[in-house]
Amino acid sequence: MPEKRTLFEKVWDEHVVCVPERNPSLLYTDLHLVHEVTSPQAFDGLRMAGRGVRRADRTVATVDHNIPTEPRGTPILDPIAAKQIEALQKNCKEFGVPLFDMDSPDQGIVHVIGPELGVTQPGKTIVCGDSHTSTHGAFGALAFGIGTSEVEHVLATQCLPQRKPKTMLIQVNGPLPKGVTAKDIALGIIGKIGTDGATGHVIEYAGEAVRGLSMEGRMTLCNMSIESGARAGMVAPDETTFAYVKGRRFAPKGAAWEKAVAHWRTLPSDPGAKYDKVIEIDAATLAPFVTWGTNPGMVVPVNGRVPELAELKTDADRAGAQRMLEYMGLNAGTPIEQIPVDRVFIGSCTNSRLEDLREAARVAKGHHVNAKVRAMVVPGSQSIKHAAEQEGLHKIFQQAGFEWRESGCSMCLGMNPDILQPGERCASTSNRNFEGRQGRGGRTHLVSPMMAAAAAIAGHFTDIRTWQFN
Amino acid sequence: MNPFRVHKGRVAPLYRANVDTDQIIPKQFLKRIEKTGFGEFVFFDWRRRPDGSLDPEFTLNQPRYKGASILVTDKNFGCGSSREHAVWALADFGFRVVIAPTFADIFANNCVQNGVLTVALNEAETAEIAHRAQAIPDYELTVDLEQKKVSDSQVFTANFSIDDSIRHRLLNGLDDIGLTMQYEKEIAAYEAAHPAIGN
Ligand code: SF4
Numbered sequence: 276m277p278e279k280r281t282l283f284e285k286v287w288d289e290h291v292v293c294v295p296e297r298n299p300s301l302l303y304t305d306l307h308l309v310h311e312v313t314s315p316q317a318f319d320g321l322r323m324a325g326r327g328v329r330r331a332d333r334t335v336a337t338v339d340h341n342i343p344t345e346p347r348g349t350p351i352l353d354p355i356a357a358k359q360i361e362a363l364q365k366n367c368k369e370f371g372v373p374l375f376d377m378d379s380p381d382q383g384i385v386h387v388i389g390p391e392l393g394v395t396q397p398g399k400t401i402v403c404g405d406s407h408t409s410t411h412g413a414f415g416a417l418a419f420g421i422g423t424s425e426v427e428h429v430l431a432t433q434c435l436p437q438r439k440p441k442t443m444l445i446q447v448n449g450p451l452p453k454g455v456t457a458k459d460i461a462l463g464i465i466g467k468i469g470t471d472g473a474t475g476h477v478i479e480y481a482g483e484a485v486r487g488l489s490m491e492g493r494m495t496l497c498n499m500s501i502e503s504g505a506r507a508g509m510v511a512p513d514e515t516t517f518a519y520v521k522g523r524r525f526a527p528k529g530a531a532w533e534k535a536v537a538h539w540r541t542l543p544s545d546p547g548a549k550y551d552k553v554i555e556i557d558a559a560t561l562a563p564f565v566t567w568g569t570n571p572g573m574v575v576p577v578n579g580r581v582p583e584l585a586e587l588k589t590d591a592d593r594a595g596a597q598r599m600l601e602y603m604g605l606n607a608g609t610p611i612e613q614i615p616v617d618r619v620f621i622g623s624c625t626n627s628r629l630e631d632l633r634e635a636a637r638v639a640k641g642h643h644v645n646a647k648v649r650a651m652v653v654p655g656s657q658s659i660k661h662a663a664e665q666e667g668l669h670k671i672f673q674q675a676g677f678e679w680r681e682s683g684c685s686m687c688l689g690m691n692p693d694i695l696q697p698g699e700r701c702a703s704t705s706n707r708n709f710e711g712r713q714g715r716g717g718r719t720h721l722v723s724p725m726m727a728a729a730a731a732i733a734g735h736f737t738d739i740r741t742w743q744f745n
Numbered sequence: 746m747n748p749f750r751v752h753k754g755r756v757a758p759l760y761r762a763n764v765d766t767d768q769i770i771p772k773q774f775l776k777r778i779e780k781t782g783f784g785e786f787v788f789f790d791w792r793r794r795p796d797g798s799l800d801p802e803f804t805l806n807q808p809r810y811k812g813a814s815i816l817v818t819d820k821n822f823g824c825g826s827s828r829e830h831a832v833w834a835l836a837d838f839g840f841r842v843v844i845a846p847t848f849a850d851i852f853a854n855n856c857v858q859n860g861v862l863t864v865a866l867n868e869a870e871t872a873e874i875a876h877r878a879q880a881i882p883d884y885e886l887t888v889d890l891e892q893k894k895v896s897d898s899q900v901f902t903a904n905f906s907i908d909d910s911i912r913h914r915l916l917n918g919l920d921d922i923g924l925t926m927q928y929e930k931e932i933a934a935y936e937a938a939h940p941a942i943g944n
Contacts, residue, residue, distance in 0.1 A: 293931040298910045301928055303935055315778035355776040362778050406827040406851060420851055422829035424858035432925045434932055470763055471821040474850060506850055570763050591762035690772045709767040711790045
């Protein structure tokens with residue numbers, strides 16, 4: 276064990292159960308999050324092999340991907356989706372896994388409710404059959420997405436054989452400029468290192484701009500780690516982290532809290548610890564970004580233009596770009612601010628937390644959604660929805676012409692009825708602009724919540740740095 | 746899981762970079778609760794026109810690639826979502842091997858779990874295979890996991906490296922969960938020494 280260890284190495288070392296001969300380390304999982312889409316085949320596998328869930332007490336389930344965002348109680352019209360939700364209900368009951376179901380006041384996107392409930396904590400290993408599990412790394416946890424076979428593996432054994440990933444430090448120096456958010460840091464990084472720039476690595480985000488982020492912002496940043504190919508993203512826990520966790524339902528209490536915090540304080544990387552790769556970014560070079568293509572690495576500042584092919588970095592990018600422009604219905608050289616939008620989606624595990632909604636509402640206040648645009652706000656969880664309503668955010672949105680919906684993944688991936696029609700163009704606060712992600716033929720541009728709200732009102736992308744706030 | 750030792754099969758090229766799992770199996774098919782039957786939906790939005798008919802332009806629809814069991818593609822294949830449905834769909838469609846310069850991590854893990862071999866060759870080798878698969882009718886490759894070698898019946902050969910434990914598991918078709926369960930004693934000892942903090 277090296278004397279000076281990174282945050283990742285400390286969490287990793289603490290969770291190695293054993294190193295079997297000719298096999299990778301067996302890593303213990305403290306928390307397993309489960310949702311309806313990637314779990315039914317795993318529970319079936321358990322049943323077929325006559326196995327149980329080893330630690331139902333370390334497993335938490337919710338429904339999020341498939342569920343409608345119409346008022347709760349509306350029947351689920353899609354029979355296959357309904358069957359999948361029923362399957363999770365049945366499986367949780369049979370195997371004793373706690374489920375935050377449709378009618379629960381704690382239901383929400385799995386990566387939103389983990390932190391809210393306080394089950395997400397520094398230093399934990401957290402897995403989920405979902406690539407955006409990286410979100411939980413914001414707390415200094417080691418959190419990564421797994422496939423369904425691995426879901427079954429964790430249900431049965433609470434462990435996973437894992438090869439140790441490499442480490443990457445991304446240091447964002449200096450304070451964030453005005454109008455630039457955690458989402459823009461994430462997009463800026465992916466734009467710089469590409470969608471496979473961090474493959475095989477666990478990223479640690481550090482530097483003044485990252486330290487200055489709230490927990491919500493850190494979650495947004497870590498959430499998109501997978502979009503650069505990273506296994507996970509992490510931020511060292513600090514006072515901001517502890518203040519967020521403290522008092523939450525499943526957070527340690529009393530003496531256990533003191534003990535936990537004392538431990539969590541030992542987790543940040545030792546000064547001088549070595550990383551396999553180090554990337555430095557000057558926060559002053561970041562801007563409110565907009566993606567123009569069909570992967571999250573195709574990023575330009577809002578005051579820029581759709582790039583010419585010659586401006587792209589690699590051959591593969593150039594080869595793919597022509598196809599992207601056609602799919603997106605864009606011409607090279609078009610100023611981003613001249614691109615009109617049809618739809619706006621504010622939501623997803625990237626940007627559906629209270630802070631995101633507050634920022635979007637601040638933009639929307641006293642304005643009205645453009646007549647040609649349909650805009651929806653989908654809170655990440657029932658408790659966010661409730662909190663936002665307590666503050667009157669829903670009124671601001673509704674008065675401005677935004678739809679205010681129930682919590683779920685919604686148009687982030689359009690498994691429920693919230694989808695784009697072919698050719699529709701959407702400013703979205705989600706994390707993926709892949710072809711067809713939000714509906715076949717749909718055109719997705721990734722932006723921050725403020726930028727999305729502004730686009731809804733202007734009817735086209737617009738630079739939030741020049742916005743008229745009321 | 747069936748052991749994987751040597752596989753010979755026809756090669757289909759889908760030479761694009763960053764093919765994401767949303768393309769391999771679009772979300773509308775993730776609602777199924779079975780593991781089987783995903784093959785007909787593989788690359789759905791690329792294979793089929795909006796009216797549902799097969800698009801004859803798309804590579805995998807061309808009669809010459811029918812029955813191909815080796816897919817050759819460009820870098821970062823399988824990026825995006827963790828959906829194992831992507832691998833179920835590829836395998837159900839008949840693919841046992843995917844060759845590319847690089848793969849996304851979760852996708853590659855999911856392949857191992859389903860006995861699908863991901864072979865990482867360098868860009869020149871991958872491009873050469875894609876080229877041959879386009880130029881030579883019924884182009885076949887032999888993928889030998891024991892020798893860690895890919896070759897055709899002519900002059901092309903390439904060696905690949907693969908994690909030893911993955912190779913061992915594939916060669917023997919081992920059940921991953923069963924392997925872990927052999928360490929029950931160690932897991933129980935770990936749990937005893939690390940009572941949960943908080944919950
Ligand atoms: S909000 Fe989107 S990215 Fe997040 S878990 Fe749901 S579908 Fe996945």
